[in-house]
Amino acid sequence: MARILSILVGLFFTVALAWSFGKGAYTQITEPPALTAEHEFHLHPKKVHFASDGAFGKFDRQQLQRGFQVYKEVCSACHSLSHVAFRDLAQLGYSEAEVKAIAAGFSVPGTDPNTGEATMRPGTPTDYFPKPFANDIAARAANNNAVPPDLSLMTKARHNGPAYVYSLLTGFTEQPAELLKEFPEAKTPSGLHYNPYFANLNLAMAPPLTADGQVEYGDGTKPTVDQMAKDVSAFLIWTAEPKLEKRKQTGWAVLGFLLFATILGYMSYRNIWAGKKH
Structure with missing residues (x-):
């Protein structure tokens, strides 16, 4: 009896699942969702x-230093690390x-040793990059x-993060006339900025990199908007995974060990079982 009951319960759930799947597929075919500006x-x-x-x-390393310079002179006004x-x-x-000089150029929260009151002091190497705003x-x-997001892990927090950051920084443009014609309700609201690489096409951040030469590189690299965007994206790859090189080195060592162990295991198999018949 219990076996029959369990079969009936399983059959019920199977039929219910098949029915819901079929209904969803039918609805998708007969009543497709309306296209949106974001989708198009x-x-x-x-x-x-x-x-x-x-x-x-x-x-x-040279590119990472350039990227840090872009972050320090442009991005740190709004975004933390x-x-x-x-x-x-x-x-x-x-x-x-x-x-030490870089750290001292930032002000970080501290405590006055004489009064115990909260104060600001020059940063030290052991401090973390401070937040640009006191609170949200x-x-x-x-x-x-x-609220501008923290950039420490940004290239890990977004799909294809490095390319996403680079595209976002270089993607600010005017709304296409075709978009306004097809979706007049999608006109960028006042105070927002159109960027087709952002999920909903409009974001509060104004274009941070506005002109070539906005940052003056000391290594002679021409600071075009494209170059600065690429450099700061590379820097954010490092902030998200500073041990990336070590991980790759360890990965190759592990693959080498596994290959050696596989060959050794095969040779042992051949040596031990070569004369054995199944």
Whole structure:
């Protein structure tokens, strides 16, 4: 009896699942969802290559330093790097004195040793990059009611993150006339900016990189908008995964060990079972 009951219960759920699937498929065919501006005009990230791409990729330290400069002079006014300490910049090739100088150029929360009151003090290498706003309310007030996201893990938090960041920075443009004609209700609201690489096409962030030469590179690289966007994207790859090179090196060592173990196992098999008959 119990077996028959369990079969009937299983049959019921199977039929219910098949019915719901069939109904959903029928509805999708007979009543397809209406197209939206986001569906029609949202673009996938541009194709862009970084030195760290691929199984043998390595960071270009010079590019990372340029990217940090772009972050410091342009992006840090709104975006934080809360998971990155100043001392981590030594991995980019900065000397101890340079790291101390960079840290001292930022003000971080501290405590007055005489009064115990909260105060601001120059940063030290052990400090983390400070937040540009005291709280979310202040951040929203300065950014059209939007809180600028922390950039520490941005290239890991978005699909195809490095290309997404690069595309977003270079993708600001006027709304296409075709979009306004087909979806007049999708006109970019006042205070927002059209960018086809953003999910809903409009974002509160104004174009941060507006002109060539906005940042002056010390290594002679021409600071075009495209170059600056690529450099800061490369820097954010590093902030999201500073041990990327070590991971790849370890991966190759593990693959080498597995290959050796596979060959050794096969040779052992041949040696032990070569004369055995099944």
